[in-house]
Amino acid sequence: MTKLTMKRRSFIKTGAAAAGGLMIGGGLATPALASYPDRNIDVIIPTREGGGADRLFRAFTSLWKNHMNTNFEPGFFPGASGRVGYEVYMGKYKPDAYSLIFGNMGPEVLNWAVKAPSFNIDDYIYFNRVDTDPGCVFVGAESKFKTIDDIVSEGKKRALNVGTSRLAHPASIGILALGEHTGAKFNLVPLSGGKNTVAGAVTLEMDFCVLTSGSVIKAADACRTMLVFNDKNVAGEKLDNAPTMNDYFGTKLPAMFSARAFGIHKAAVDAHPDRFEMLQKTGKKAFDDPGFKDAFLKSKGFWPYANYGGVKECAEFKSAMLEMGERFKPLLTGK
Amino acid sequence: MIIDANFFLELFFHQLGLWWVVIPSIFLGLIVGGIPGFSAANTIIVLLPFTFLMEVEVGLVFMIALYCSSRLGAGIPAILVNIPGTAGAAATPLDGYPMAKQGFGQRALSISFVSSILGGLLTTVIALITMPWLARVGFYMHSVEMVVVMLFGISLIASVATKDTIKGLIAGFVGLMIGSIGADHVYATPRGTMGFLELYDGVPLIPALVGLFAISEAFMVIESGSFLSKDRVQQVQNASWAETFYGVRLTLRRWFHVGWTSLIGLVIGVIPGAGAAIASFVAYQQSRTFSKTPEAYGKGHIEGLIAPEAANNGVTAGTLIPLMVLGIPGGATAAIMMVVMQYQGVPTGPGLFTERPDLGYGVFMAMFVTYLLMSFTILPMSRYMSRVTLVSTVYMSPIIIAFTLVGSFVPREYMFDMYLAFGFGVLGYIARKTGYHVAAILIGVILGPLLEQYMLRALKMSGGDATVLFSSTLGNFLWAILVATLILPSWLNKKKAKSEQ
Numbered sequence: 001m002t003k004l005t006m007k008r009r010s011f012i013k014t015g016a017a018a019a020g021g022l023m024i025g026g027g028l029a030t031p032a033l034a035s036y037p038d039r040n041i042d043v044i045i046p047t048r049e050g051g052g053a054d055r056l057f058r059a060f061t062s063l064w065k066n067h068m069n070t071n072f073e074p075g076f077f078p079g080a081s082g083r084v085g086y087e088v089y090m091g092k093y094k095p096d097a098y099s100l101i102f103g104n105m106g107p108e109v110l111n112w113a114v115k116a117p118s119f120n121i122d123d124y125i126y127f128n129r130v131d132t133d134p135g136c137v138f139v140g141a142e143s144k145f146k147t148i149d150d151i152v153s154e155g156k157k158r159a160l161n162v163g164t165s166r167l168a169h170p171a172s173i174g175i176l177a178l179g180e181h182t183g184a185k186f187n188l189v190p191l192s193g194g195k196n197t198v199a200g201a202v203t204l205e206m207d208f209c210v211l212t213s214g215s216v217i218k219a220a221d222a223c224r225t226m227l228v229f230n231d232k233n234v235a236g237e238k239l240d241n242a243p244t245m246n247d248y249f250g251t252k253l254p255a256m257f258s259a260r261a262f263g264i265h266k267a268a269v270d271a272h273p274d275r276f277e278m279l280q281k282t283g284k285k286a287f288d289d290p291g292f293k294d295a296f297l298k299s300k301g302f303w304p305y306a307n308y309g310g311v312k313e314c315a316e317f318k319s320a321m322l323e324m325g326e327r328f329k330p331l332l333t334g335k
Numbered sequence: 336m337i338i339d340a341n342f343f344l345e346l347f348f349h350q351l352g353l354w355w356v357v358i359p360s361i362f363l364g365l366i367v368g369g370i371p372g373f374s375a376a377n378t379i380i381v382l383l384p385f386t387f388l389m390e391v392e393v394g395l396v397f398m399i400a401l402y403c404s405s406r407l408g409a410g411i412p413a414i415l416v417n418i419p420g421t422a423g424a425a426a427t428p429l430d431g432y433p434m435a436k437q438g439f440g441q442r443a444l445s446i447s448f449v450s451s452i453l454g455g456l457l458t459t460v461i462a463l464i465t466m467p468w469l470a471r472v473g474f475y476m477h478s479v480e481m482v483v484v485m486l487f488g489i490s491l492i493a494s495v496a497t498k499d500t501i502k503g504l505i506a507g508f509v510g511l512m513i514g515s516i517g518a519d520h521v522y523a524t525p526r527g528t529m530g531f532l533e534l535y536d537g538v539p540l541i542p543a544l545v546g547l548f549a550i551s552e553a554f555m556v557i558e559s560g561s562f563l564s565k566d567r568v569q570q571v572q573n574a575s576w577a578e579t580f581y582g583v584r585l586t587l588r589r590w591f592h593v594g595w596t597s598l599i600g601l602v603i604g605v606i607p608g609a610g611a612a613i614a615s616f617v618a619y620q621q622s623r624t625f626s627k628t629p630e631a632y633g634k635g636h637i638e639g640l641i642a643p644e645a646a647n648n649g650v651t652a653g654t655l656i657p658l659m660v661l662g663i664p665g666g667a668t669a670a671i672m673m674v675v676m677q678y679q680g681v682p683t684g685p686g687l688f689t690e691r692p693d694l695g696y697g698v699f700m701a702m703f704v705t706y707l708l709m710s711f712t713i714l715p716m717s718r719y720m721s722r723v724t725l726v727s728t729v730y731m732s733p734i735i736i737a738f739t740l741v742g743s744f745v746p747r748e749y750m751f752d753m754y755l756a757f758g759f760g761v762l763g764y765i766a767r768k769t770g771y772h773v774a775a776i777l778i779g780v781i782l783g784p785l786l787e788q789y790m791l792r793a794l795k796m797s798g799g800d801a802t803v804l805f806s807s808t809l810g811n812f813l814w815a816i817l818v819a820t821l822i823l824p825s826w827l828n829k830k831k832a833k834s835e836q
Contacts, residue, residue, distance in 0.1 A: 048747075050380030050671070076748060080518065080525075080535030087532055114523065161796045167522065189795045190521055192788065195670055199607035199663045203473040218677060222662035222684045298387070300678055334522045 036275050037070040042099040043262070046085020046108065048078040052214075052300075056260055057102050059299035060130050064286035068278070074102075081166060082108040083117060090119040095265030097275035105129070105259040106170040106212075109318050113325020114168045114332050125269060126318060127276075128283035129261035129309030131301065134230035135171030136213040136239060137178075138223045140202040148226040148248065151208055155184025163191045163200030163209035167332045170256035171210035173324045174229035176331055177253050178245060188331070198223065212258040213239055214302055229256035234304040254320040259307075261314050284308060338692060343463075346697055350704040353396045357701075357708050360400035365713065367401070368408025369420045371545045371742035375405040376667040383671070391679035395672065395698055400705040402668050403651050406611065407451045407709065410644055414443045415723045416562070416735055418549035422540050422781055423611025423647040426619045428548060429495070429774055430632060430639030437635055438567035440721035441574050445582025446637060447644045448714050453590070454597030454645030455652070455706040461601060462652040463699045469653075470660035472605040475809050478793040481609065482804060483813040485786035488616035490821055492775045494623050495633060499770060506771040510779020513538055520788045521795055533751040540612075542752045543780045545739035546759020547766075547773045553739075554764040557732040562724040571725055579717050585637055592638050593645045596622055600646035604653020607665050611647040612781050618646030624820045633774075652702060658683055659695055736760075 043061070047053045054074065061072040077085035082103060093099035105126055112121050139145050145154070154160060164172045167190050179186045189206060191197045194215040201209040202222045216223050217238045225239040231246055233239055245251055262283070269276045286292060287308045296306050309317070325332065367373040379386065379398055386394040409420030414431035427447065434443035462469065476484070492507030493500075516527040517537030528534040556562055563571060586593065596618040603614040622642035623632045632639045654665035655672075662684025664670035673683055676694075681687065687695040723731075743756035763773045790804075797803035805811055 050377070050383065078536075078747060080532055081523065083535060084532045159798070187796070187798070189792060191792070192520065195664055196607065199473065199657070202661055202663050203477070203607065205477040218673070219662050220682060220684055221686055298678075300674055332522075333524075 036272075036278065037068060037098065039098065040071045040073045041068070041097075042093065043072050043074050044085050044089040044093070044099065044101040045074050045076050046078065046082035046089075046101065046103055047076070049074075049076045053102060053104065053260060055299035056130060056296070056301060059295035059301065060286060060292070062295050063289045063292050064283060067282035067285045067289075072100075081111050081168065083111055086117060086124075087119070089263075090117070090124060090265070093265070095267035095271065097264065097268040097272045097279065099265075100279075101263040102260065103263050105261055105314065105317055106135075106257050106321060107166065107168060109321040110168040110170065110173070110325045110332075113322055113329060121322075123266050124263045125266050125311060126261040126263045126314035127280055127311045128287070129259055129307065129314050129317075130287065131305045132255070132257040132259045132307040132309070133212045133214040133302075133305050134228055134234075135169070135174045135210055135256040135258070136216055136225050136229065136242065137171075137175060137208060137210050137227040138201055138216045138225045139208045140204055141222055141224060142204060143201070143208065143224070145208060145226070148243070151226060152178070152182045152184045154207070155179065155182070155186060159185035159187045160207040161205075162186045162188050163197050163206035164188050165194050165197050165211055166190045166192070168325065169210075170258060170321070170324075171212060171229065172332070173328055174245065174253065174256040175210045176328050177251065177324075178227070178249070181249055181251050214258070214305060217302055218300075229253060231255060235302065238302070254317075254324065256324075257317065259309070259314075259317060261309065280310065284310070338696070342692075343696070343700070346693065346700045347704065350396065350697060350700045353393065353701070353704075354708060356393055356396050357400045357705055358712060360397050361404040361705065361709055361712055364401040364404030364406075365408035365411070368405030369411050371412075371418055371420050371541055371549065371739055373742065373745060374421055374667075375402040376671060377746070378405070379668065379671045383675070386675050387678055391676070391681055392694065392697065394675055394679070395694065396701045398668070398672055398675065399698060399701040403455060403648070403702055403705045404709060404713075406648055406651055407448065407455075407644075407713065409647075410447045410451065411444065411720060413548075414447055414640075415440055415721065416549070416731065417552040418735065418739060419544055421611070422544060423615055423650065424643070425544060425548075425612055425777055425781060426615040426643035426774075427640065427647075429619065429643075430634070430636045432552075433633070433635035434640065435721070435724055436562060436567070438563055438570035438574075438724075439578075439635070440571065440724045441578045441717050442582040442585070443635075443640060444717035444720055445579045445714065446586050446640050448709070448717060449583050449586040450593050450597075450641040450645045451648040452706050452710045452714075453586070453593045454600065455648040455709075456703060457594055458597050458601040458649040458652040459699055459703045459706065461598070462656055463696065463703075466656055466660055466699075469601070469605050470656050472602060473607055473657055473661070473663075476606045476609075477807070478789045478796065479804055479807050479810040480813055481606065481789040482786065482793060483810060483817055484603070484609070484613065484617060485782055485789060486817055487620055487820075488613055488782045489778060489786060490817070491616055491620040491623075492778050493821075494620060494629070495772050495775050495778075502769075502771050503775050506766060506773070506775035507779050510776035511783040512779070513543070513776070514780045514783025515787065517784070520791045531751065533747075533749055533755075537784050538780060539743075539747060539752055539755065540781065541746050542743040542756035543759050544777065545743050546756040547763040547777050547780075549735055549739045550756060550760025551763025551767055551773060553728075553732040553735040554760065555767055556728040559728065561728055562731070568725060571721065574718070574721070576718060579714065582717070583714070586641060589638060589641055592622065592641055596642040597645040597649035600649025601653045603646075604650035604665060605656050606653075607657050607663055610654070610666055611650040613785065614646040614650045615643035616778060616782060618642040621820070624824055629824065648706075652699065655698060655702075659687060659698060660684070 089101040200206040225242040367378045409424035410427045412418040413424045413427040417432045419425045599618045600614040657665040658669045
């Protein structure tokens with residue numbers, strides 16, 4: 001049976017494997033490492049070609065390939081909110097560190113909370129997080145709501161319709177947590193994708209919407225941001241200097257990010273700690289490479305959202321997403 | 336900057352000066368539009384780095400020209416060999432292909448080109464003039480209203496089922512059932528996926544489209560050896576330029592029909608998330624409803640070809656309006672244009688017309704110029720293109736099957752989609768052999784999921800209260816028109832029959 005939470009033991013094991021890898025990789029190159037990588041590394045992208053993940057992947061690997069001395073070959077497996085890509089990766093690719101997945105830890109991990117995949121979710125781990133894009137609450141430019149207080153106050157009088165990209169989304173969790181904290185009633189309405197969610201707010205079909213803030217920034221003056229689900233509004237003016245939920249309401253909500261990171265079979269980490277160590281080390285170098293900022297900006301990324309994270313940060317985030325998903329499961333699944 | 340007649344005249348000549356970008360893009364668009372699975376959107380994605388290198392204006396003109404011509408290009412195989420290049424051209428073969436089979440392929444292409452070009456030109460001009468007001472359509476056409484719009488399209492099932500009502504309705508019902516496969520739109524609960532993850536997002540459109548239309552047609556025509564009967568072959572071989580000009584004349588005589596069906600496309604195009612497939616089916620349905628000869632539809636009726644082609648080209652201007660005026664893209668291609676514009680530091684939304692009016696209005700002027708240049712570049716090609724129908728089906732059928740299978744693979748790159756296309760081909764073949772209308776199945780497959788999506792959204796917003804469907808004034812107005820268009824024709828027919836007696 002698939003487990004929905006990352007067990008403490010498995011987390012420690014993963015951490016130990018990573019730490020072991022770091023120690024070994026400090027200078028003791030094994031014969032296996034000496035020849036690794038001797039071919040291209042396949043990367044499964046569980047979204048459509050040409051999308052944000054594709055662009056970010058190309059930006060990052062344009063630097064990473066120099067540090068790894070090999071090419072990264074993308075394979076696109078979109079569908080079922082990322083589920084297809086993960087099932088393909090976990091089911092069809094050998095755990096030999098020659099295949100990775102480039103996923104979005106927020107919505108994709110929440111998927112597992114809503115409906116468990118066919119594999120054990122502890123059988124892969126994330127590393128080399130490249131960006132974190134926090135969720136936010138926003139309204140259309142012509143909305144009558146001016147502040148988050150207006151929204152909360154109205155939400156106490158009637159259930160407000162809240163457009164969201166999909167139910168199992170970090171931003172959806174954020175607004176449900178706000179409702180739980182304030183007593184306001186929010187009725188989540190999935191609008192199938194970020195483009196439609198922005199349209200839902202702009203055309204005033206929804207009372208307001210929630211989405212990852214990167215998409216809201218792109219909508220520019222068409223939207224006004226009211227609240228950010230992060231510890232800090234790093235986008236500042238681009239998000240109308242909106243307050244963060246934790247600051248404004250005194251909550252302790254984990255950051256509700258869309259966070260793109262690479263994933264790898266845990267069996268590959270266990271069998272080839274040296275390879276995994278190399279992937280981490282070179283990944284960090286690629287992120288710190290001065291050329292990355294330029295590549296990131298060219299990929300239409302918002303630079304303040306470029307945010308490196310290692311195994312530990314990724315595991316913590318994955319665990320937090322699973323916990324929040326479990327907490328709000330009845331609202332996300334209607335069961 | 337003063338926005339007056341001089342400004343628009345200067346803009347026109349400036350865009351015309353970019354013919355060296357427009358003309359190659361037109362031909363590229365024709366190719367990608369004509370091959371199922373390829374589209375303007377995925378071609379622009381592939382060429383995205385190239386567009387980043389261009390000046391923003393040149394990049395936009397390139398994308399616009401590609402977008403417009405791919406829309407027109409999708410109708411070519413739909414007419415000649417019953418393969419709609421995109422879902423937006425799915426209603427084109429209903430009357431276009433029967434014309435081609437009667438040996439009037441050249442005329443049909445000419446009608447299609449002229450109605451597309453006129454529809455495109457007219458809606459571009461209207462878009463230029465009424466942009467701020469048209470952009471407001473999205474503020475009124477919400478889920479409830481869209482449910483009714485979808486029903487306009489779906490009611491076409493009843494129209495195509497006129498020959499054999501029971502079989503037509505069964506085919507439509509099968510289509511709707513197939514359309515309901517996949518995760519539901521609210522809680523993402525998988526339904527009817529039979530365990531295939533590839534079906535979680537629903538039945539992919541392109542494999543369904545090419546399977547039902549093209550592959551099943553390839554099976555059918557291989558039995559006959561030729562697309563055309565012997566006397567029709569002679570007719571096509573002897574066809575001269577006059578046939579093209581006759582098509583032009585026939586279309587120009589129906590300028591009013593081109594006008595109002597392209598307006599349907601424009602209005603539907605403005606609604607974010609709606610698209611050419613909806614527009615072309617709704618336009619076809621409306622055209623048939625108000626026709627004096629509805630019984631001739633589906634057999635090569637000129638207006639049955641004009642309506643979807645004018646409408647799906649009307650959509651092109653419509654989808655750009657929310658992007659330009661509000662900053663929200665109306666469709667996939669518009670979304671990619673937004674990426675390019677933002678990359679180049681060009682604002683989208685209201686700021687565009689104050690900061691860069693040359694680009695804001697320039698986009699629509701580029702569209703106008705593209706349609707204008709298409710009339711010189713594409714129209715003459717109809718004579719040569721129509722010769723495709725002369726090629727023996729012994730060669731054409733395998734080519735069609737191979738091309739369409741590749742086309743069904745392209746959008747998602749899944750082998751599964753090729754098997755699916757083949758499966759739909761077999762289904763379509765059986766349907767044709769047994770007298771079921773494949774178009775009725777396809778309407779269900781294309782419009783069913785959209786109807787469900789809007790319906791569920793409306794119900795979710797109302798907390799499950801079905802009366803929400805009658806809660807808006809505009810919605811109720813549309814309901815009244817829908818009921819009228821369904822009942823009036825048969826009522827008028829009965830009245831006419833009575834008076835004749």
